[in-house]
Amino acid sequence: MQNKIIKSNVHPVETYIPADVLSLLLNDKRSDHTKKAYNYDINRFFTYMTGEGVTSESVQRFLSLPKYKALEKVIQYRNYLISEEKQSESTINRRISAIRSLVKLAKTLGYCDYDLQEVKFERVQTYRDTTGISLDQFKEMLKVPNRETLKGKRDFAILFLLFETAMRRGELTKICLEDYDSENKNLWIIGKGKGTQKESITISSQVVAVINDYLTERRKFKTLNATDPLFATTDRRTRGSAISGEAVRRIVRNCAFNARIAKPMSPHKIRHSSITIALDKTNGDVRSVRKLSRHKKIDTLLIYDDNRKNQQGEITNMLSSLL
Numbered sequence: 001m002q003n004k005i006i007k008s009n010v011h012p013v014e015t016y017i018p019a020d021v022l023s024l025l026l027n028d029k030r031s032d033h034t035k036k037a038y039n040y041d042i043n044r045f046f047t048y049m050t051g052e053g054v055t056s057e058s059v060q061r062f063l064s065l066p067k068y069k070a071l072e073k074v075i076q077y078r079n080y081l082i083s084e085e086k087q088s089e090s091t092i093n094r095r096i097s098a099i100r101s102l103v104k105l106a107k108t109l110g111y112c113d114y115d116l117q118e119v120k121f122e123r124v125q126t127y128r129d130t131t132g133i134s135l136d137q138f139k140e141m142l143k144v145p146n147r148e149t150l151k152g153k154r155d156f157a158i159l160f161l162l163f164e165t166a167m168r169r170g171e172l173t174k175i176c177l178e179d180y181d182s183e184n185k186n187l188w189i190i191g192k193g194k195g196t197q198k199e200s201i202t203i204s205s206q207v208v209a210v211i212n213d214y215l216t217e218r219r220k221f222k223t224l225n226a227t228d229p230l231f232a233t234t235d236r237r238t239r240g241s242a243i244s245g246e247a248v249r250r251i252v253r254n255c256a257f258n259a260r261i262a263k264p265m266s267p268h269k270i271r272h273s274s275i276t277i278a279l280d281k282t283n284g285d286v287r288s289v290r291k292l293s294r295h296k297k298i299d300t301l302l303i304y305d306d307n308r309k310n311q312q313g314e315i316t317n318m319l320s321s322l323l
Contacts, residue, residue, distance in 0.1 A: 020056045021063065025105050033170070033245070041098035048077050063106050067114040074099055074119050082122075089122035096121060130304045132273025133256075133263055138163060140259040141252075150221070151234045153214040155251050158231060158243075160207050162252075162267055166274040166292050167201075168192060169248040169267035177215075178226035182208050191294055199294075275301070276308050284309070 022042060026035045046054040049062070062070065078096055081087045087095075100116045107115050142159055146152035161167060171189045179188040179198065185208055188198040211230070218224065218232070222240055229242035248267050256265035263269070271293075278289045286301045295301050 021059050021102065021106055021109075021111065022054060022056075024109075025102055028105070031170070037094065038098045038101070041095040042102060044095060045074075045077055045099050048080060049073060059102070063103070063112045070103070070114070071116060071118060074116055078119065093121040130272045130276060130307045132269050132271075132276050133261060133265070134273075135277055137259070137261050138270070138273060141255045141261065141265075144255040144258045147213075150214075150217050153210075153217050154231060154234065154243075155255065157207070157210045157214045158248060158251060159255060159270070160210050161203070162248075162270045163274050164204055164207055165201055166271045166278075166294075168271060169245045172231065172248060172267075173229075173243055173245050175230040176226065177224055177228050177230055180211065180230050182212060272304075275304050279305050279308050 022039070026038060043053045046052070046058050046062075050058050052058075062073070065073070074096065077099075078092060081092045081095065096119055100119065103112065104115045106112045142156065145155040145159070147156055158172065162169075162172065165187075167189070171191060174190050175187060181187070185203050185205065186200050187203055188200055190196065191199050215224070228240065231243045233239055233241045233243055233247070245267075252265050252267050252270060256263075275289060275293050278292055279286070282288055284305050286298060286305055290298055290301050293301060293304075
């Protein structure tokens with residue numbers, strides 16, 4: 001990578017900054033979704049500062065600023081997001097996090113001598129609605145796919161698997177045929193934040209039968225290899241390619257719509273539904289349900305349990321009954 005010398009009145013010596021620190025940052029991210037999000041958010045910041053998208057030169061000029069000036073620019077941008085764009089707290093935090101990550105990497109590599117930890121995040125109440133939908137509503141969704149067709153068999157299998165494992169759509173789209181062990185009822189998935197390390201999860205006999213039914217139909221169109229995706233596209237132009245996360249989202253959304261479910265649905269809402277129903281059926285056994293949800297922190301699962309029980313509403317009704 002070609003380096004460029006940036007001369008600044010602030011630094012007594014010449015500062016060497018690589019031509020494209022942003023590329024180094026993006027290449028450090030494993031998820032394509034994360035790369036796109038970081039690229040988008042950093043572009044928005046430099047568009048605000050310079051009137052045009054991010055360039056190697058604009059990144060270098062920003063990193064050559066003294067700390068107080070860089071902090072001033074980022075705080076002004078955060079205030080702009082709050083007062084002018086009126087962005088949500090989570091969006092503001094995501095955009096600020098991308099800028100902080102860029103500067104942190106530059107500091108780690110020795111291209112500047114500060115970070116931006118002083119720029120505080122907005123307080124966010126996470127997992128405000130974790131209830132999902134009821135079991136009966138999900139059963140109505142399962143009636144939607146036409147199981148006489150390849151697409152219907154695939155969509156039914158996807159819905160069934162998402163529900164019984166509380167799987168994230170990003171985990172589902174990465175599964176290959178070699179990760180599927182029907183005999184031992186196992187799937188090997190790449191969990192969130194696990195890098196390239198796969199973990200084994202157990203699946204039911206019911207979902208094995210559903211997946212096998214789909215694969216049998218799929219083999220009528222193409223010989224399958226171990227490295228092929230477990231769930232593939234069905235249209236003629238891209239048939240056999242790995243299904244995308246967006247396609248999974250559309251499957252869930254359309255099935256919910258056709259099942260006349262008013263609540264906006266997504267793969268993550270199915271995950272919410274699975275976890276909440278599991279907590280109901282286990283009488284709030286968060287330690288057991290954590291094996292299903294694979295949350296890093298049990299505190300996150302406690303939020304699901306609190307929302308499920310609505311303890312505030314129970315206490316409110318108790319106080320009201322005293323009057």
